[in-house]
Amino acid sequence: MPPTLAVSTVILGIREGVEGGPDKLCLPLVRRIRQPHAGLWALPGGPVGARESLGQAAGRTLAETTGLRPNYLEQLYTFGDIDRSPTHRLVTIAYFALMHVDQVGATVRDENVAWFDIDDPQIARMAFDHRQIVDYALWRLRNKTEYGQIAHRLLGERFTLAALRGVYEAILGRRLDPANFRRTLNSTASIEATDEYQAGGKHRPPRLYRYVGHGPDPLQVDPLQVEPPQG
Amino acid sequence: MPPTLAVSTVILGIREGVEGGPDKLCLPLVRRIRQPHAGLWALPGGPVGARESLGQAAGRTLAETTGLRPNYLEQLYTFGDIDRSPTHRLVTIAYFALMHVDQVGATVRDENVAWFDIDDPQIARMAFDHRQIVDYALWRLRNKTEYGQIAHRLLGERFTLAALRGVYEAILGRRLDPANFRRTLNSTASIEATDEYQAGGKHRPPRLYRYVGHGPDPLQVDPLQVEPPQG
DNA sequence: CCGCGTTAGAGTCATTCTGACATTAACTAC
DNA sequence: GTAGTTAATGTCAGAATGACTCTAACGCGG
Incomplete structure (x- = not known):
């Protein structure tokens, strides 16, 4: 058998x-x-x-x-x-x-x-x-070296840096410094700032960001990643 | 079928x-x-x-x-x-x-x-x-983050730093600075110096090193690594 | 309207890490 | 001994990192 x-x-x-x-x-x-x-x-x-x-x-x-x-x-x-x-x-x-x-x-x-x-x-x-x-x-x-795209798959199309930081913290299991987190993400160029802000909060409204896949980088993703069926 | x-x-x-x-x-x-x-x-x-x-x-x-x-x-x-x-x-x-x-x-x-x-x-x-x-x-x-054990599997039990550097260069496809390579390896603690030297060369004899697996680090290796059959 | 609490976001500073390069040591070949 | 080659150590400047401070912008309760 x-x-x-x-x-x-x-x-x-x-x-x-x-x-x-x-x-x-x-x-x-x-x-x-x-x-x-x-x-x-x-x-x-x-x-x-x-x-x-x-x-x-x-x-x-x-x-x-x-x-x-x-x-x-x-x-x-x-x-x-x-x-x-x-x-x-x-x-x-x-x-x-x-x-x-x-x-x-x-x-x-x-x-x-x-x-x-x-x-x-x-x-x-x-x-x-x-x-x-x-x-x-x-x-x-x-142990992923590249969290950028992983994180944006867990969130929606647009997200605040605090939400993204929450994803990282949940994955890594420890708190991260908000300021340093912002700095590193700003230097990666795979996360782009939009001109929108998230309203409705009780405090200063945070800016919304979005993920932009970095064009011609063939080794960005696991090259054998399989797409799920459509529909 | x-x-x-x-x-x-x-x-x-x-x-x-x-x-x-x-x-x-x-x-x-x-x-x-x-x-x-x-x-x-x-x-x-x-x-x-x-x-x-x-x-x-x-x-x-x-x-x-x-x-x-x-x-x-x-x-x-x-x-x-x-x-x-x-x-x-x-x-x-x-x-x-x-x-x-x-x-x-x-x-x-x-x-x-x-x-x-x-x-x-x-x-x-x-x-x-x-x-x-x-x-x-x-x-x-x-894209391996941890080359240490990989490299020592490609070489024998004991090896010179130049040989190990050759492995890294072959894998990465570029030359590495010998001095900086030595510095980084000395700080990893997974490569240990022996008191033996490789004789027979035409120049100053290089010291031999060996790999020492780092004891209690559960995530060191792919946890599902499969051992080949013995004998 | 005004201060207060809270979070967003920018900036500072010391430490560590990194790449590039210079210098000394130890061997062989001639 | 001298030249040539590689081993091994040292130095230095710039980049990256972590801890921290400071200002901006909102809602809220008076």
Whole structure:
């Protein structure tokens, strides 16, 4: 019997911190209703179809199980140890996705789908080796050399520097000096100031910025990044 | 028909430069004797067995086709586009290996196995999408944040700073200042000076150094690095 | 209307890091 | 011994970084 080929996706979003606390990373999980590991929470995913690429399979299974359509999808790692599933040989290609902040929580209404904070004790154990996959995704995210585009995928089209700094702080797990953060971003040229300001706050309105991909830099992104299916 | 699951490995070694020129990266390839792509050079590899992990499959197929047993093996990427093989659906997990410099050239005596310089025009085209895989391996190598252990895998147990600098120069593709190179390495603490010197040269004998893995640093290595089979 | 609290945004300063270059040490070849 | 070559150390200026201060612009409560 040939091994089963499947995809699983770690989707990360940002949840705003409460009471001035730091922002938090969170992710949606699916409760398993079949054996093995029935009842445990698992990463969304499913088998790879015969007529779709691996990235397409990741996007499709993600939409089917959670209703989410992230705008960033990157291959993470392929897990193929013999005993990772108790019933059969299972090879899983894990993907890594990021969501806009305004879509966090906009999941299908289903009691078997839920968002968890990354450090929620409920998901200290997960189905299969999925906890290991999540930890690896976090390790990869924290070791990214280029956060610019990652951050703007977690936020919307326009964002304040404070929001962007919140993303960095959530990823890195420590507070950053606002002044120095501003200085470094101003020198990267991948973040551009707009002439708009965010109104409605109680204090001085912050300027809105937007991300501009830096044109002819072939090694900017993982060159094999896979786009999710459209529509 | 389920997809065929295979592994392929990009093995990189260092070849000393001629006439004071820079060192060069090179890799062994296998000539295909069957269709499709018969006659073209390809990465060593083969199908994944039912009772072996993916890393074990990479090590096994590598030894079988080339006789090489590298001491560093890291998963690279999984290629699964529908049309990457003209005859059937083929999903390949690509691995990345490094060889000691004294083993470069110590390949099985076979006219269908040969080492090529990384920029050899003979391998501008390769079987399947293997050229793309090689380019991706090079991109990953050049973007490594931590060269220390990578470099010492390409060299032997003990090495001179000049040899280590040659590795860095071959990977990065540019010359480095010897004095500054020495300074930075002295401050990393992962390279340790021995009290031995390399004799036999025509000039002042250089001190030998060795790599010391830095104990309790859990994120030092890719946590999912797979060890090749022993023996 | 006016001060106050809060956050946005600009600026300062000392320390560290980096690249470029100069200098001395130790060997071989002749 | 002298020349030639590489190893190893030292110096210095400019860039990058972290900690901190200072001013600007808003809402709010009197």
